[in-house]
Amino acid sequence: MKHFLSLQEIQSLPSWVSEAVELKKDPYRDHALGRGKVLCLLFFNNSLRTRLSTQKAALHLGMEVMVMNFGSEGWLLEYEDGTIMDQGKAEHVREAAQVIAQYCDIVGIRAFAGLKDRKTDEAEQTLTAFARYAGIPVVNLESSVGHPLQALADAITIAEHNTRKRPKIVLSWAPHPRPLPHAVANSFVEMMKKQDVEFVITNPEGYDLNPEIRQGITVEHDQAKAMEGADFVYTKNWSSFTDYGQVINQDKNWMVTMEKLGKARFMHCLPVRRNVVVEDAVLNSPQSLVLAQANNRTYSAQLVLKKLLQQL
Amino acid sequence: MKHFLSLQEIQSLPSWVSEAVELKKDPYRDHALGRGKVLCLLFFNNSLRTRLSTQKAALHLGMEVMVMNFGSEGWLLEYEDGTIMDQGKAEHVREAAQVIAQYCDIVGIRAFAGLKDRKTDEAEQTLTAFARYAGIPVVNLESSVGHPLQALADAITIAEHNTRKRPKIVLSWAPHPRPLPHAVANSFVEMMKKQDVEFVITNPEGYDLNPEIRQGITVEHDQAKAMEGADFVYTKNWSSFTDYGQVINQDKNWMVTMEKLGKARFMHCLPVRRNVVVEDAVLNSPQSLVLAQANNRTYSAQLVLKKLLQQL
Amino acid sequence: MKHFLSLQEIQSLPSWVSEAVELKKDPYRDHALGRGKVLCLLFFNNSLRTRLSTQKAALHLGMEVMVMNFGSEGWLLEYEDGTIMDQGKAEHVREAAQVIAQYCDIVGIRAFAGLKDRKTDEAEQTLTAFARYAGIPVVNLESSVGHPLQALADAITIAEHNTRKRPKIVLSWAPHPRPLPHAVANSFVEMMKKQDVEFVITNPEGYDLNPEIRQGITVEHDQAKAMEGADFVYTKNWSSFTDYGQVINQDKNWMVTMEKLGKARFMHCLPVRRNVVVEDAVLNSPQSLVLAQANNRTYSAQLVLKKLLQQL
Structure with a gap:
């Protein structure tokens, strides 16, 4: 599994479920696994459960977490290739994804559907672009078309x-x-x-x-x-x-x-x-x-x- | 002391004060106490001193901290029971409080008075509802009617x-x-x-x-x-x-x-x-x-x- | 070096550069140095690289980090001395800087130029005021006139x-x-x-x-x-x-x-x-x-x- 973008990553659901049930019994058992590893959580939309539960999971695993509300704290991203970026968007996702990947080991991304255009939503541009350019594992924290976690x-x-x-x-x-x-x-x-x-x-x-x-x-x-x-x-x-x-x-x-x-x-x-x-x-x-x-x-x-x- | 909602929790002020003065001399003395424990800080209003000092206190105690600006990062909460939630509020505090309590060990809450209606402010709905539903200790980080810290x-x-x-x-x-x-x-x-x-x-x-x-x-x-x-x-x-x-x-x-x-x-x-x-x-x-x-x-x-x- | 406000702090660039290149080979070598030390990052403007890379640097050094978006999370600051503060600004930088310095060991500050008045920008009021009042090392995370990092x-x-x-x-x-x-x-x-x-x-x-x-x-x-x-x-x-x-x-x-x-x-x-x-x-x-x-x-x-x- 390179990324966790969708449920297609799960080959055998029963084994995943039983492994999760085992984790619950002793949540800190893999605390050494994440040592020195950084999880970056990028929120393009609001979140309560995902925000806190994913941080909690990372703490159990001994990871460090950096949370960023991309919309209010970062720069508006361009996703199209070849655009002349002379409008509101200050940074291309190609740069953003590759840069962020240098600061962390795994990146989680939440980017909801806009519900304006089906094709746009189905393209899952944020998730797809990060998975394509980041070069590190990307976790879907709810995308346009799926919420696998x-x-x-x-x-x-x-x-x-x-x-x-x-x-x-x-x-x-x-x-x-x-x-x-x-x-x-x-x-x-x-x-x-x-x-x-x-x-x-x-x-x-x-x-x-x-x-x-x-x-x-x-x-x-x-x-x-x-x-x-x-x-x-x-x-x-x-x-x-x-x-x-x-x-x-x-x-x-x-x-x-x-x-x-x-x-x-x-x-x-x-x-x-x-x-x-x-x-x-x-x-x-x-x-x-x-x-x-x-x-x-x-x-x-x-x-x-x-x-x-x-x-x- | 189940929660720290008001000064009523302090039985003997002199002993609390002298204990605090002792803590200052060696702030990390209880660093093992908070190991593996998570403090969640929920801000419904702005904060500088409370935000930073409470995080610092938690660091001294070895706790992990998750900070959430509830207004801008989460969902607008309903507090009334029995409401038909077809307006702007997306989540009831009953769910929010119980859910958050599953991700942390202690929760701190800042929710100022609205100063529009005395009865509403005196009901301290945010603090009271979290204390009622969360099932974990709740700390008052300034509520409608008190700022005990x-x-x-x-x-x-x-x-x-x-x-x-x-x-x-x-x-x-x-x-x-x-x-x-x-x-x-x-x-x-x-x-x-x-x-x-x-x-x-x-x-x-x-x-x-x-x-x-x-x-x-x-x-x-x-x-x-x-x-x-x-x-x-x-x-x-x-x-x-x-x-x-x-x-x-x-x-x-x-x-x-x-x-x-x-x-x-x-x-x-x-x-x-x-x-x-x-x-x-x-x-x-x-x-x-x-x-x-x-x-x-x-x-x-x-x-x-x-x-x-x-x-x- | 008391602060890192500008490049004037760098006496010998070659030795700084070679030291940085050495750090890259083993980023966690100084992990004990920052133990129990807190870095506070104050953002008066948006940030992606600075926000994440400086946190990452602090993690390498074993420091704890508290990030604050000053504009949206804190209070509007007054910088002028002697003002009658009866307008929009709720706190003077004298208090803010001295208070924050009590909660951390090093403070990083990002405050862009307003580009409205040259004299104002050249005064670098945010950075200068924190350096003057905080009494702890201040790091420039991009100020009005410089971006030394x-x-x-x-x-x-x-x-x-x-x-x-x-x-x-x-x-x-x-x-x-x-x-x-x-x-x-x-x-x-x-x-x-x-x-x-x-x-x-x-x-x-x-x-x-x-x-x-x-x-x-x-x-x-x-x-x-x-x-x-x-x-x-x-x-x-x-x-x-x-x-x-x-x-x-x-x-x-x-x-x-x-x-x-x-x-x-x-x-x-x-x-x-x-x-x-x-x-x-x-x-x-x-x-x-x-x-x-x-x-x-x-x-x-x-x-x-x-x-x-x-x-x-």
């Missing part, structure tokens, strides 16, 4: 709470006032494909995810039907993919309630809007796994960093 | 410079162009109540502090009379409490001068506006203790963190 | 790549859409004066640098003539000094191209605007030293911090 944390959480041989897992769209990226949903779907589970996606018409990503997965537009007998219900809003980046529907009937949930466990990547995406009762109940998911962000990051450190 | 640093400073058995200490209001919170003044008053001193508050009519806090304390509206024979003059602006959060008077005659000060020591929590709150000559004279106070911020924070670490 | 990194880079006894080095102005400070150019000129090189400055009429700084140096207004037979071409935009801070000319003919460069090495401090300051082909060619320069920022900072630590 979240999906890995989710897989660990499911493994820790699953009691059935082949659980039924439902990914349900939920209403939200603002247009949100597809990254979390995409990565969750890709993660489900790596496991022997019964997996269904449910969303209103017009909200079907990227066909390439949901290929082979049942999409059910009747939420109640989809949730029947579910063991885990993962809820997340995303904007339309067809009508790219638009909020075409805020149907409140899609909010997850205790009644809909039944005996299933509730999952969400956070932050979550209470009583819009999911009712209070669900989050306050022991069926909610959202805190366990957030806690596992530390260990999914730690596992990825550990594997990258081992190959330095 | 400052008051503790002030007590240490007075102890180091006092030469009399029962010194006379005056808290004097001073003019300021903008409305300021009551937190520093409140905590200083509460700290004075814990000591055997002659304590007087002086301020113009209309600027009397919260009656509950100044209960039992002499309030003198004649500044000259109040300052007579003072050993320490603590100066601070605060907005009106009655006419909540308003600047009802900027009377320049209340500025502290060398003439008024006499032989007393001058104290202020900083930042201070020169020639508005206090004249240059005072700050430039050896009678000023403002730098000693700022320095003691490191040791007041260190003492609090040490006590919390010992109970983890 | 960059110039030192440049000198190291030239030493590493020079093959001639007395190389010809050209500092060439280049076009840029926005008015830029003179700091980098000034320090490069001053650094050249410390070496036995053939040095020429070339810029359009109206862009001659400060006469005091370029005293004794040939200024050639014909770029082609200046670059003839050059071994190193250092390119940088700066605004007019005579018509202070103005962009009086954006002549595209001054952009550096492969054709102009010939066999010379290309240097720039970064960030650089591609196809405005220099064409893509130059930056993408092996003749470009910009990454080597950026990498040497770590070692120029490390050398300066090491020398300051040795004198604490």
Whole structure:
């Protein structure tokens, strides 16, 4: 594994999950591994869980961390080749990536989808450019189209709470006032494909995810039907993919309630809007796994960093 | 002591002060205590002294520190229960607090008064909510109604410079162009109540502090009379409490001068506006203790963190 | 050396350069030197290279680092003495500098030129005030009129790549859409004066640098003539000094191209605007030293911090 850009890096999910579960038992066991190694975290967007959990993971591994809010602290980056840079952008990513790589050993990058143009978002220009030019391992801290550290944390959480041989897992769209990226949903779907589970996606018409990503997965537009007998219900809003980046529907009937949930466990990547995406009762109940998911962000990051450190 | 939210945590001030003075002599003596422990500092408002001194204290104790400017780096928080979160706030403090608590061992929080509504400020929603939900020790880095780490640093400073058995200490209001919170003044008053001193508050009519806090304390509206024979003059602006959060008077005659000060020591929590709150000559004279106070911020924070670490 | 404010601190450039080259071979050799020492980095302006390379240097030396974006995280500073501070500025630099000095052992400061008033910029108020009041070593991380850590990194880079006894080095102005400070150019000129090189400055009429700084140096207004037979071409935009801070000319003919460069090495401090300051082909060619320069920022900072630590 040269970088951790997407879930394609995970060959055997069960072995990754069991290794993460082992890490949790003794988080400082690899403290010597990161000694003298520097992790640089570049945030092009806001962050709470990713910011803190990735730092925590690095501390467990004995690494030093340098955090940079790129937007407010650095220079606006140009990504296109051959441009005449006489407008607002002061530095080309070619220089920025190569320079930063000289100051650290691994670089983590968060750069959300702009949701204005699908092609632009799918090009994942920030992540791709750093991976191309940096020459050091790059970790995806949520890009335009994927959030693999979240999906890995989710897989660990499911493994820790699953009691059935082949659980039924439902990914349900939920209403939200603002247009949100597809990254979390995409990565969750890709993660489900790596496991022997019964997996269904449910969303209103017009909200079907990227066909390439949901290929082979049942999409059910009747939420109640989809949730029947579910063991885990993962809820997340995303904007339309067809009508790219638009909020075409805020149907409140899609909010997850205790009644809909039944005996299933509730999952969400956070932050979550209470009583819009999911009712209070669900989050306050022991069926909610959202805190366990957030806690596992530390260990999914730690596992990825550990594997990258081992190959330095 | 579960948290350090207010001065109520201090049972015996003399023993706290003497312990802090001891710490100063050998700041690294408890360096092993914080090993593998993480302090998270959340700033909802600007900070210089608190930001740096608390980090320094943590370094002395061997802790790791993660600093987060919550406003610009994280998500806008909802504090009310039962709200339908379809407006600007993306995350509920219930989730934020519980999540952050999983990434660290102690959390420090700065959240100033909004000065718009007294009830809201007195509810101290940020501090209270974190203390309620985080499940780990919470340290007040200045809240709506109190700044106990400052008051503790002030007590240490007075102890180091006092030469009399029962010194006379005056808290004097001073003019300021903008409305300021009551937190520093409140905590200083509460700290004075814990000591055997002659304590007087002086301020113009209309600027009397919260009656509950100044209960039992002499309030003198004649500044000259109040300052007579003072050993320490603590100066601070605060907005009106009655006419909540308003600047009802900027009377320049209340500025502290060398003439008024006499032989007393001058104290202020900083930042201070020169020639508005206090004249240059005072700050430039050896009678000023403002730098000693700022320095003691490191040791007041260190003492609090040490006590919390010992109970983890 | 009490502070590192300018290149005047460097008595013997060759010995500094060879010491830096030695440091690069074993960056952690002085790791014990910084133990228990704290470096505080105060940014009044944006930064990428300086921010990360100086942190990296401190890590090599075993120091702890506290980074503060002064503008957004602290209080607006007053620099004038005797002012009545009843406007926007909340704290005087006298207090800020003395307070910060109590929390750290060395302080680094970045404060760019405002380019509005020459006298103001030449006064270097931020750097000068901290050096005057802090009482601890102050390091210039780029001030109004100089960027000595960059110039030192440049000198190291030239030493590493020079093959001639007395190389010809050209500092060439280049076009840029926005008015830029003179700091980098000034320090490069001053650094050249410390070496036995053939040095020429070339810029359009109206862009001659400060006469005091370029005293004794040939200024050639014909770029082609200046670059003839050059071994190193250092390119940088700066605004007019005579018509202070103005962009009086954006002549595209001054952009550096492969054709102009010939066999010379290309240097720039970064960030650089591609196809405005220099064409893509130059930056993408092996003749470009910009990454080597950026990498040497770590070692120029490390050398300066090491020398300051040795004198604490």
